[in-house]
Amino acid sequence: MSTAAASSPASYANASVASVPTLYERLGGSASVEAAVDIFYNRIIADPELVPFFEGIDMKKQRRKQVAFMTYVFGGAGAYEGRDLFKAHKRLIEEQGLKERHFDLVAGHLLETLRSLNVPEDLTNEAMAVVATAKPIIFGRV
Ligand code: HEM
Numbered sequence: 436m437s438t439a440a441a442s443s444p445a446s447y448a449n450a451s452v453a454s455v456p457t458l459y460e461r462l463g464g465s466a467s468v469e470a471a472v473d474i475f476y477n478r479i480i481a482d483p484e485l486v487p488f489f490e491g492i493d494m495k496k497q498r499r500k501q502v503a504f505m506t507y508v509f510g511g512a513g514a515y516e517g518r519d520l521f522k523a524h525k526r527l528i529e530e531q532g533l534k535e536r537h538f539d540l541v542a543g544h545l546l547e548t549l550r551s552l553n554v555p556e557d558l559t560n561e562a563m564a565v566v567a568t569a570k571p572i573i574f575g576r577v
Pocket residue numbers: 485488489492500501504516517518519520523524526527533537538539541542566569570573
């Protein structure tokens with residue numbers, strides 16, 4: 436019954452890759468990630484505890500960098516060309532008092548953003564688990 440192609444390991448692997456969409460695809464692709472990043476930064480700059488860190492930062496560029504980063508970590512792109520997250524936040528830690536507490540506030544804004552977009556809870560949890568992996572990197576614990 437089975438053809439040579441169907442039973443060959445290579446075609447079997449390809450078929451399974453094609454049928455498992457990435458988190459990026461399941462979230463809705465570029466339009467959804469861009470919408471989420473937009474709301475996310477609007478929330479951050481409206482938060483009095485967080486806005487001081489973004490003083491003097493070009494928010495248009497920042498949004499673009501965050502879209503690129505999230506696209507990558509959610510599986511939508513093969514490469515991330517931005518700065519290493521430890522280096523990108525080093526100045527904030529050393530000179531502006533960035534603490535893990537601020538990270539938790541930022542993560543909370545992402546959670547509320549995804550909820551406000553009615554992203555299903557299982558996808559939201561998956562996205563939050565990916566973002567949590569950034570914490571030890573930013574604070575130099577890896
Ligand atoms: C959820 C965790 C976080 C992620 C995934 C993240 C991601 C990023 C990325 C991708 C960049 C751009 C890197 C580049 O220049 O190529 C960046 C820069 C930056 N992030 Fe974060 N970040 C996170 C947490 C935070 C927190 C907690 C703060 C402050 C409250 C913050 C403030 C900033 C600022 C101010 C910059 C610009 C730094 C500069 O250009 O000198 N980030 N972040």
